[in-house]
Amino acid sequence: MNLYEYQAKELFKKFGISIPVGKHVATEADLQWNKFPVVVKAQVLTGGRGKAGGIKFANDIGDLQAKGKEILAMSIKGLKVRSLLLEEKLEIAKEYYLSITLDRSTKRPVIIASTSGGMEIEDVEDSKIVKYWIDPTLGYSSFIGREVSFKLGLSTEESKQFQDVLGKIFALYEGYDCELVEINPLVVLKDGKILAGDAKVVVDSDSLFRHKELFENPAERTELEELAFKRGYALVELGGDIGVIANGAGLTMATLDGLTLKGLKPKNFLDLGGSDDVEKVVGAFQILKEAKIRGILINIFGGVTHCDTVANGIAEAKKRVGINVPIVVRLSGVNEDLGRQILKENGIESYSDMMDAINETVKVVK
């Protein structure tokens, strides 16, 4: 789960990391400030807001209110700007980069730091990047901060502050089960003080049971995804027009890939998961009913999910949900024959082979 900059900075504050003086503003009425110039930053869960006009400077109260209203009315990359962060303008001397994230290859958290901050870290040349992999059993220890800051070539005074920030963001990274904590830029002010100019925090959604004070930011999901999420389904909207229901993430992706290779555009990823429940199947159709599609392909390989259960679900859905686009069904595995029989009795044709079902889908939606 991505946090908004203002939420991330609240966590920074909690962990004692210096941030600019700022104020989170959700309504036009709150557009008040008393020390100018001030920075007005759109709060959206996407990169590139600067280029999109989502960051502006205001020189007086009138300017602030005009620009604030303007940004509050914007959408950036399809996401509506719902609030702003007002912040003091900083006297920036240098911009550094600092993050902690998961390195999947080594299965360890990796510290990434650079004295070239303010741009995407992917655009910084490797020789200017310092990386340090942390042993999860050992955790963070001060020597790690020393190693990183000496490699960066920081001055003694900068090094001290940098190590302090690093220790604290590691505590945040661990304490809030983060996937990413990123400070870009990590600002060195003209007076030598170091603070977090921006803040990006991504929390592992699977860890939210132990961070009850955080709640999911809904803006990360489309309407259809939000609907599916609320009903307990794993759905990803893709933008095509063929509805897909399958079981297992891998098989569902393989189904999407098969349709795509055949020239169709899937509307969605929808995984029934390891369930064996008629209502779960019916519910999947209820969600797809809300989507604009030209047909539905159901691809089931029966294991934990029994084919007869799925067949009963499809038959139920046909009666109750009222889908008015073609439905193609593939059933294979546990109780396959029984499932195919149930479908037949309900006037639905089905296939045993996945490719046959994909080819049939191509045919019926043309």
Place this chain on the structure above:
Amino acid sequence: MNLYEYQAKELFKKFGISIPVGKHVATEADLQWNKFPVVVKAQVLTGGRGKAGGIKFANDIGDLQAKGKEILAMSIKGLKVRSLLLEEKLEIAKEYYLSITLDRSTKRPVIIASTSGGMEIEDVEDSKIVKYWIDPTLGYSSFIGREVSFKLGLSTEESKQFQDVLGKIFALYEGYDCELVEINPLVVLKDGKILAGDAKVVVDSDSLFRHKELFENPAERTELEELAFKRGYALVELGGDIGVIANGAGLTMATLDGLTLKGLKPKNFLDLGGSDDVEKVVGAFQILKEAKIRGILINIFGGVTHCDTVANGIAEAKKRVGINVPIVVRLSGVNEDLGRQILKENGIESYSDMMDAINETVKVVK
């Protein structure tokens, strides 16, 4: 460093461990309470206060004030009672024992638990004690609590509360660098609720740099020890009448042992440590001047501490401190000859062999 019961219970509260409703009272004027009967407990850093009359029940306000005054005026095992803890009287159903301490042999924290609480754990038979050694790299994990409580044979409801307490005292043990966290008795109330009847916490004095909110309880030291502590000396008062100054804890103990085997009673342990400083030697004499002694034995094996430095210190002390009991000096090791020469010039005889010095001490104090 031992904490008083009331201090330990404040820490328990901080970690969410249930304690009785109570109030810490340092003056007679504060002897107020409104739900009787109430327990009045002397706050002293020694065991056996119950037997010594330091715990009493009061049935009304008059009774409380009388008994409170009485206990505030007491000394227990030589320690003056400086304050009281007033606590609600508990409806006790059962008394258990629970502690976490260091096991020196395995170099691990050990959980010790028993359903036979309320008495010294040393008096409980082994078959009724459950022990669990914790790997310091791993730390505490819930399964440890389950293992201990199943071995104790607790009921499901007790087990749940017990595991909760155990997890919390481990957090306290680690978080405050404790040598010991002990709950005896861990009380099961008639309504099934579990709480800490008593609380004993010993914090590692060497860890106080990271627990600045705790301050040393002075009552642990005698007046002479307090004087030495303030001046930065490691001194233990022993009760005899021969003053001892030596360097190194082991050699100092060996000096005391030697005197004792020869029938003398040492007044003190005083280790000059790994210093090489004339003033440190002079200061040791200044402390011993405050003690009632019949003679002083100085036993130095020169390494980091040079014999000539010690000799100069003794000569200085002779001039400035004015010791009027016999002084016997043993100097060996680095710069021994020079040191002996310096002493000779100042009219002080000295020995190279430790036994000769001990024998000489026996002779001069008779």
Place this chain on the structure above:
Amino acid sequence: MSILVNEDTRIMVQGITGHQGSFNAIQMQKFGSKVVAGTSPGKGGSEVNGIKVFNTVKEAMKEDPNATFISVAAPYVLDAAKEAMYSGIDLIYILTEKVPYQDTMKIVSLASKLGKKVVGPNGPGVTSPFTCKLGIMPNQIFKKGNVGVISRSGTLTYEIVNLITTNGLGESTVVGLGGDPVTGMNYIDALEEFKKDDQTDAVAMVGEIGGTAEEEAAEYIKDRFNKPVVSYITGRSAPPGKRMGHAGAIISRGKGTAESKVKALEDAGVSVASYPYEIPSLLKEVLK
């Protein structure tokens, strides 16, 4: 021989009285696995289909298990894995999905220090027809044979194993690594086991988008593997930045695309299928 599990594998099920735990304990028994003990705090003394239930792993060790099937809720997986490792269990299989990845990271790090093996979380486990199944794969899709299968998926693995079986081939061992960003065993670990396994003559490697495990496996195959490998990679049509069901199946910051994996594998001499059904014929070719 098989890899990871065999006729000497003695399985304990942690969380045996739960729905998943009891169902799968019985399915494993039916497959022929030796399920020797289960744990469920507070239910010690009971039985599940003849399997003794204990309150703690320490007690369950009386039955001498050497592998565990962990099927407790996500918040308790770290504790359960520690309990198993510290009681002396050498092979830890974790079924549970949605385990916080930092917990998995701790389990994996601890396991490597203690010399333990971890399979999963969020995968179907390890199956060797028909000596032992430690996991949840459907019993009826297997045939004993000489193809090793490694996959990050569940159902897609069954699909492919079924294709192998119904096309006249058979499996030596099937390993489901799990769909999380951090898992215990990865492709290279499994390939190293297959390298030493006499029964295995070829490997089918099923990959998906996210991370760079397939790319690293390709490097390993190129330089250090001794048997033919065929592969299928899923998620070619997945958009960047979206998790495709599995927590680990995500293209982020340009990394983890299917294209990159397919290219790496092809560069390593691996035949990569476009559709799952092509796997058996690719295998037959390399096994000629």
Place this chain on the structure above:
Amino acid sequence: MSILVNEDTRIMVQGITGHQGSFNAIQMQKFGSKVVAGTSPGKGGSEVNGIKVFNTVKEAMKEDPNATFISVAAPYVLDAAKEAMYSGIDLIYILTEKVPYQDTMKIVSLASKLGKKVVGPNGPGVTSPFTCKLGIMPNQIFKKGNVGVISRSGTLTYEIVNLITTNGLGESTVVGLGGDPVTGMNYIDALEEFKKDDQTDAVAMVGEIGGTAEEEAAEYIKDRFNKPVVSYITGRSAPPGKRMGHAGAIISRGKGTAESKVKALEDAGVSVASYPYEIPSLLKEVLK
């Protein structure tokens, strides 16, 4: 041969620019030890008596040290030890006193998982005349010989080593375990090293009150040690409940008395001296 240290020992000094660090680095050099590097954050690039100073241990590894002398303030010892262990140093000697014992516990536990050896904290280190001194023992008291010495003390060790030397005997290696309640190496660890050491024909074991390490050593000597041992135990006159200078020298809850240790050692066939000066004659007797 000696134990723990020898002519291949290459010493790094962590905290080399401090008073203790620089003084002892030079003393070790004078003794003949190879002191190859030092660390002092922020002072990288400087030198101490010809020894190169680095900002971090990782940088200092260029000089290929295999042992470290840690002489940083107590609050930083845990970090320094981790830095050394994680950089690949195998032998960690910690001079610092007043290290919180839970920090030492973590160091020792981590070291055992990583296969490292720890000597100290709060002890004088290890000296083998005259191949290597890793520690702070005075240079002039040694003579090469066949007596191994193990002690928890500092100055008392020097006293006894000096007695051994001046009475015509000599030392193979002298090990100061340290006076804290938790230390890395203990008596048994050192005895196991001496057991395998050809140069050592007898061991002098200097003990003190507190804990049960001497009692455990006595059990080990009785059952599994192969050379004669003589001993001196100090603290016979110490009252219970008082720390005698060393954090570990305390009789608590009836445990750790000198009587108990003397009895255990005598039961194991060890000759126990009443006064330090008796050690050389006891040694001469067992070495006959």
